[in-house]
Amino acid sequence: MGAVTAPIEIAPSILAADLLSLGDQVRACFEAGVRRIHVDVMDGHFVPNIALSAGHIAALRPLADEYGGVLEAHLMIDEPDRYLGDFRDAGSDIIEVHVEACPHLHRTTQRIRQLGAVPGVALNPATSLTTIDEILPEVDQVLVMSVNPGFGGQAFITGAVGKVSRLRATLNARGLGHVAIEVDGGITVANIEALAAAGTTVAVAGSSVFGGGCAVAANLAALRAAADQPGGRGSSW
Numbered sequence: 001m002g003a004v005t006a007p008i009e010i011a012p013s014i015l016a017a018d019l020l021s022l023g024d025q026v027r028a029c030f031e032a033g034v035r036r037i038h039v040d041v042m043d044g045h046f047v048p049n050i051a052l053s054a055g056h057i058a059a060l061r062p063l064a065d066e067y068g069g070v071l072e073a074h075l076m077i078d079e080p081d082r083y084l085g086d087f088r089d090a091g092s093d094i095i096e097v098h099v100e101a102c103p104h105l106h107r108t109t110q111r112i113r114q115l116g117a118v119p120g121v122a123l124n125p126a127t128s129l130t131t132i133d134e135i136l137p138e139v140d141q142v143l144v145m146s147v148n149p150g151f152g153g154q155a156f157i158t159g160a161v162g163k164v165s166r167l168r169a170t171l172n173a174r175g176l177g178h179v180a181i182e183v184d185g186g187i188t189v190a191n192i193e194a195l196a197a198a199g200t201t202v203a204v205a206g207s208s209v210f211g212g213g214c215a216v217a218a219n220l221a222a223l224r225a226a227a228d229q230p231g232g233r234g235s236s237w
């Protein structure tokens with residue numbers, strides 16, 4: 001693969017947004033140049049927390065359409081197959097399922113594609129890349145969790161950087177360089193450069209976009225500046 005010139009994409013996670021003004025917060029993201037909004041869905045079983053639903057996707061759909069935006073559902077739920085239709089009907093463009101929750105991952109990803117959405121597979125920090133060896137040709141993106149899923153605002157697990165490097169090398173070696181690598185959890189100005197250099201395509205960020213007492217636009221600008229520092233983007237893929 002040749003050098004990549006596109007900057008790392010930042011996907012705000014609305015888990016950290018002020019839910020009372022969710023529309024305004026998401027609009028601020030789109031106005032600041034964001035294309036993709038990340039929606040964390042938690043069932044209280046797969047992860048020890050309950051959050052967001054297809055209803056949030058449906059509510060955000062018209063706003064996303066106004067800006068040509070993309071809505072991504074990160075399903076941290078058991079038996080995701082039961083709800084794929086609901087999330088697609090609500091307006092999800094991308095549906096991500098956890099490899100740990102899918103005994104028939106090939107069937108699940110095929111179903112997502114049949115529904116007209118883009119399939120992604122997500123891995124918990126302790127889940128090996130070998131678990132997705134067989135499914136890589138079938139997906140458009142891999143979500144590498146850099147925290148144990150369930151909560152926003154957790155500390156970044158540094159081992160995720162090496163995991164991204166190894167996955168990027170595997171994808172390149174197998175002629176799958178088009179597969180996006182997304183990283184989710186604990187991303188800040190302190191680690192986004194290393195993630196970009198390792199071959200991350202999309203950085204999901206909640207607290208560092210919606211928190212910290214600064215406006216969303218300023219937070220996004222700080223993250224982009226940190227990611228675009230010299231050395232912030234590798235040229236190996």
Ligand code: DX5
Nearest residue numbers: 149150152153185186206207
């Ligand atoms: C964690 C979620 C993440 C989380 C990221 O289970 O999947 O998307 O909201 O939030 P921060 O950036 O605060 O770690």
Ligand code: ZN
Nearest residue numbers: 013040074184
């Ligand atoms: Zn997420």
